Amino acid sequence: MAESFDIAIVGAGITGCAIARQLARYENSICVIEAGNDVALGASKANGGLVHAGYDPAPGTVKAQVNARGCELYSQWSNELGFLFNRTGSMVLGFSADDHAALERLMQNGRANGVPELEIVGPEHIRHLEPRANEQATCALWCPSTGYVDPFDVAIACAENATANGVTFLREAPVQAIDTLLGNAPLPVGSRRLSDQPERFAIHTPKGTVRCRILVNAAGNGAALISHMAGAEEFKLAWRQGNIAVLDKEPRALMPLYPVPTPISKGVIVTGTVHGNTVITATAALREPGDRDTYAADVETLLNGARKLVPDLDTRRVVRTFAGGRAVIEGLNDFMIGPSAVLPGMFHAAGIQSPGVASAPAIAERMDRVLHDTGLDLEKRPDWNPMRRAPEDFDRSSPQHQAELIEHDPAWGRIVCRCETVPEAEIVQAIHRSPGAVSVEGVKRRCRAGMGRCQSGFCQSRVVHILARELGCEPSAVPLEDRGSWIVDGTLKEGR
Ligand SMILES: Cc1cc2nc3c(=O)[nH]c(=O)nc-3n(C[C@H](O)[C@H](O)[C@H](O)COP(=O)(O)OP(=O)(O)OC[C@H]3O[C@@H](n4cnc5c(N)ncnc54)[C@H](O)[C@@H]3O)c2cc1C
The missing domain is CATH 3.50.50.60 (FAD/NAD(P)-binding domain)
Structure with a gap:
């Protein structure tokens, strides 16, 4: 058909x-x-979520143009579409005269790409902007327009x-x-x-x-x-693989801190996330297409790189490592x-x-x-609506709004994911959005059930049960991610 x-x-x-x-x-x-x-x-789904400002792509490239403009557009897109976006600013830390010279070049590059308000700052300013930045850093490129999102x-x-x-x-x-x-x-x-x-x-x-x-x-x-x-x-596309580590939440999210970049990579970056975790991102190595394995040596590179930027980072607080591949056109x-x-x-x-x-x-x-x-005439729709109403987020709601939600439907009070405080009703909502979640990971990406420090150890079976109930299928038909990644063989205790 x-x-x-x-x-x-x-x-x-x-x-x-x-x-x-x-x-x-x-x-x-x-x-x-x-x-x-x-x-x-x-x-x-497998990246650092950084809204880089656009100071490192070579001027004149398509990348340079869309990176700087994309970063600028994020404020508008997050307002219209209701996703979280923190424009925190960032620093590239330098530790030597050579680094200082590299930061100067980076700043010129960024200005050529139209990145606003770039400035090289000294140790006192670095400490003021991010008190946890390595105090051995002697200089930094301060870039106020950098931010981060949940990609x-x-x-x-x-x-x-x-x-x-x-x-x-x-x-x-x-x-x-x-x-x-x-x-x-x-x-x-x-x-x-x-x-x-x-x-x-x-x-x-x-x-x-x-x-x-x-x-x-x-x-x-x-x-x-x-x-x-x-x-x-x-x-031909090469698979430039990168490993990433996620750490548990911090009382205050870190500002993105970068090392001086190399010709092919921005290096190991430490950043906060919109939900208060810390992310260490990312390694870069050419690997077999489709390789999503994490490698001990890569994780070691991440942790060592992170300690150089934030010496007091407690790298034992890693809750998850994962990998993804960048699609690089050869040549x-x-x-x-x-x-x-x-x-x-x-x-x-x-x-x-x-x-x-x-x-x-x-x-x-x-x-x-x-x-x-190309000369095509695309007519504007009079009823186009740029706005999206973001789904209810119980954990971020005021106590008063939480009480109203529970009053309206008790499923808002049945907490399924304890780490991230995600109630049953929020999972049901994630399944019935359009396009809605059809897998355990799809639920996790929409409402964070299973995203916390226990990494779904407590809530996964309940999420499977809710997905099966809402989608009208057996728990054994609910995949972890893509079709075929089944996790239940038989029935669930709760489902009997
Ligand atoms: C480790 C790592 C860290 C990164 N960190 C950052 C960062 O901090 N900030 C940043 O800006 N960028 C970052 N990136 C880059 C960013 O993730 C990518 O540039 C971006 O996600 C690419 O999106 P895409 O939609 O083009 O590709 P994808 O997300 O790969 O989507 C392509 C889609 O096409 C589908 N598809 C493929 N073949 C077919 C087919 N035959 N039929 C139907 N569908 C098909 C796939 O299933 C897939 O869903 C990072 C990347 C990696 C790997």
Whole structure:
């Protein structure tokens, strides 16, 4: 069975979801096609969540442009979409005259990229800005515009807002083949309304065929394959793997502290999170595509790097380590955003290695502009709503609001995750959002059940039980993450 849309976006990572949110403002039908059973399953769930300011990409690169602009847009996007964003500022710490010279170069780079208010500060100012920064640091690049987010929260918020504005999300639909229906026929000049254009692509998935006029390739580590399937550019993606460690919550979240960067990496960074944890991010090593293992040597590199920036950091408080892979286009240290040079109607947002989180709103904005630049007439929807009402967050609510919620429904008072204070009603809400959670990890990313210091030791079976009840399936059919990652064999005590 084939369904037709004006625009199909392949990949529901932060890039695809941000583009869907941006393009949903036009009178066009849009489908996001995702291989996994949820949004933000690729690199978008396995990163440091830093909204880097944009002082390190080489001036003139696409990366430099979208990084600085993306960082700027985050205030607006977080207001509209209701996700948490802390613009705390950051420091790159230097310990020598050589480091000072490197910071000067970084500052010039940042100014060329349009990053505002960069300044090199001395020891007294460093201590004032972040009292826990290494007191051996003699200089620092102070950058007030840096911030951090929960990256999957951003992707989910974009997906929910896109859905509310009419976008369809097709999940568990890995693209297996793409037919080009018009070959290399150029986009016609004349009637440029997108909906008047002929269909150009038939995208085959196990969930059926999606036909579309415009195809946006935002498939992360699968982007080279999508381009190849469509007969567009041939390129190779390397998997630049990174390990990350999450520490328990601190009374006060740390300001992001960076070392002086290397040519390929920002180095090991220590940062607070929007929920008060500390994150040490990230190593960078070329590994086999798909390798999400954590390595003892990498974790050692993380802890040593972190101690150099924050000597009093209690690295025994690590609650979780994980890994992800940056999709790096071989031979191009840049993002590829724009129309295919060989296949009319196809647009790439590929090679979004890092900083794809920081850049996402600007990548979406750029994709919007690029579509207009081809001469397509995209009509604004009069009823487009940029606002998303964030779900209730019991733990962050006032005692009065908590009491009102419990009064309304006692399930708000049944705490399932004790570490993060997540009640049953909040889990039910996460399952019934659109697109909603269908796995234990999907619940965790939406409302933090299982995200705390016990890492779901106490609440996992209850979350499985609630998912099975709400989705109308057996507990044994509830996956930890993707289809096949079953965790229960039989019945649950509570479910009997
Ligand atoms: C360790 C690490 C730390 C990082 N830290 C930061 C940071 O602090 N700040 C920052 O800005 N950036 C950071 N990044 C980079 C950031 O995570 C990525 O740039 C960003 O997540 C890329 O998002 P994406 O949507 O392009 O790709 P992805 O999130 O990988 O999404 C691509 C999606 O496409 C889907 N897909 C692939 N093939 C197919 C197919 N055939 N059919 C259908 N769907 C398909 C996948 O399932 C996936 O969901 C980090 C990355 C790593 C690995």
